[in-house]
Amino acid sequence: MTANPTRVLVLNSGSSSVKYQLLDMADGARLAVGLVERIGEETSRLAHTPLATGGAKRETEAPIADHEAALKAVARELAADGLGLDSPELAAIGHRVVHGGQKFTAPTVITDEVVAEIERLIPVAPLHNPANITGIRTAQALRPDLPQVAVFDTAFHTTMPESAARYAIDVETADAHRIRRYGFHGTSHAYVSRETAKLLGKDPSEVNVIVLHLGNGASASAVRGGRCVDTSMGLTPLEGLVMGTRSGDIDPAVIFHLARNGGMSIDEIDSLLNKKSGLIGLCGDNDMREIRRRIDEGDERAALAFDVYVHRLKKYIGAYYAVLGKVDAVAFTAGVGENAAPVREAAVAGLEELGLAVDAGLNAVRADEPRLISPEYARVAVAVVPTDEELEIATQAYALVSA
Numbered sequence: 098m099t100a101n102p103t104r105v106l107v108l109n110s111g112s113s114s115v116k117y118q119l120l121d122m123a124d125g126a127r128l129a130v131g132l133v134e135r136i137g138e139e140t141s142r143l144a145h146t147p148l149a150t151g152g153a154k155r156e157t158e159a160p161i162a163d164h165e166a167a168l169k170a171v172a173r174e175l176a177a178d179g180l181g182l183d184s185p186e187l188a189a190i191g192h193r194v195v196h197g198g199q200k201f202t203a204p205t206v207i208t209d210e211v212v213a214e215i216e217r218l219i220p221v222a223p224l225h226n227p228a229n230i231t232g233i234r235t236a237q238a239l240r241p242d243l244p245q246v247a248v249f250d251t252a253f254h255t256t257m258p259e260s261a262a263r264y265a266i267d268v269e270t271a272d273a274h275r276i277r278r279y280g281f282h283g284t285s286h287a288y289v290s291r292e293t294a295k296l297l298g299k300d301p302s303e304v305n306v307i308v309l310h311l312g313n314g315a316s317a318s319a320v321r322g323g324r325c326v327d328t329s330m331g332l333t334p335l336e337g338l339v340m341g342t343r344s345g346d347i348d349p350a351v352i353f354h355l356a357r358n359g360g361m362s363i364d365e366i367d368s369l370l371n372k373k374s375g376l377i378g379l380c381g382d383n384d385m386r387e388i389r390r391r392i393d394e395g396d397e398r399a400a401l402a403f404d405v406y407v408h409r410l411k412k413y414i415g416a417y418y419a420v421l422g423k424v425d426a427v428a429f430t431a432g433v434g435e436n437a438a439p440v441r442e443a444a445v446a447g448l449e450e451l452g453l454a455v456d457a458g459l460n461a462v463r464a465d466e467p468r469l470i471s472p473e474y475a476r477v478a479v480a481v482v483p484t485d486e487e488l489e490i491a492t493q494a495y496a497l498v499s500a
């Protein structure tokens with residue numbers, strides 16, 4: 098054994114993908130990064146970049162049946178560069194776990210009991226928790242001696258007050274079924290709110306930040322002095338903002354109506370709201386790049402999808418402004434937030450009275466660094482702050498196992 102192993106492999110298993118990174122926590126260096134996509138489909142795609150060796154990105158297309166096969170393929174890719182899971186330099190494997198319920202408020206070393214609890218939460222995270230468990234089980238089989246650490250999407254949100262976490266439904270029914278607002282993407286909200294404070298030259302305890310995590314899944318959060326006080330996702334990652342394929346907020350009566358009068362089963366409605374709604378439901382595309390391209394060509398449905406998306410986003414900015422009372426910064430992050438300047442511009446347009454504005458020139462700049470896009474006169478900073486869930490998971494996992 099190496100005296101002090103410092104490397105952490107991070108696995109971020111989504112419903113049909115696995116993102117991974119191998120990091121050395123001694124200096125924060127990224128040794129390898131990769132992505133397996135379209136797991137379970139006819140052709141899956143694996144892209145692996147061995148940064149440690151300076152090697153080029155390797156892309157392979159082949160059927161990968163499930164998450165277990167995906168992880169084994171990842172292990173083979175890493176081994177090909179001398180970065181295999183058998184390395185004595187590995188200190189831990191960090192897993193993103195989407196739903197941790199109320200029980201897990203911090204990163205946790207994984208035991209059988211922890212896996213059993215993650216399993217119990219599958220009904221409220223059916224797209225995510227099963228993949229997370231397969232990732233954990235496969236990694237355990239490959240390195241039974243190594244600490245495996247779960248970092249929960251829900252953990253950062255456990256500081257929400259009851260007034261924000263409770264649904265206004267019968268308390269006994271809610272408690273019996275553990276129905277409350279948990280929130281997700283917490284690792285990203287935590288990281289981005291801290292990085293935003295850093296960008297402002299302040300301590301996280303001194304600032305109030307609205308974080309807009311706009312990826313395929315999307316959520317907003319209100320962070321007061323480094324602690325989450327409200328977030329837009331709820332019992333499941335379906336509530337809140339308009340997303341790539343999820344509806345976000347709707348009148349719950351839509352579900353009764355579709356069941357009673359639309360001839361749809363509960364499973365069909367579940368699939369409609371999670372997979373066939375949001376941007377894809379509105380215009381047939383869930384990628385903001387494609388939507389912008391269609392808008393430029395005069396496509397009205399794409400324009401409608403964009404407008405519905407931005408309208409919801411603006412409502413949440415206003416809502417969290419009110420929740421926080423005073424806002425120091427609004428931070429845009431994840432695929433759409435970091436790259437789609439028109440979304441940022443439209444979301445903030447007309448909010449000058451709230452002290453919010455975007456400078457067109459700054460908004461057009463492309464960079465990987467955290468940056469301000471608000472004009473100097475604006476009372477509230479508007480920022481683009483790239484998220485790094487994998488680095489945050491590695492940092493938390495390493496802190497736990499090296500303590």
Ligand SMILES: Nc1ncnc2c1ncn2[C@@H]1O[C@H](COP(=O)(O)OP(=O)(O)O)[C@@H](O)[C@H]1O
Binds near residue numbers: 383384431437
């Ligand atoms: N250059 C870009 N311009 C506009 N939108 C982009 C760009 N790059 C990525 N996106 C958007 O980001 C989304 C993916 O975001 P990401 O944070 O990677 O999602 P996830 O982690 O949920 O898979 C894409 O579906 C697309 O809508």
Ligand SMILES: CC(=O)OP(=O)(O)O
Binds near residue numbers: 281282
């Ligand atoms: C919780 C969630 O929505 O995650 P993702 O954005 O990775 O789908």
Ligand SMILES: [Mg+2]
Binds near residue numbers: 312
């Ligand atoms: Mg994501």
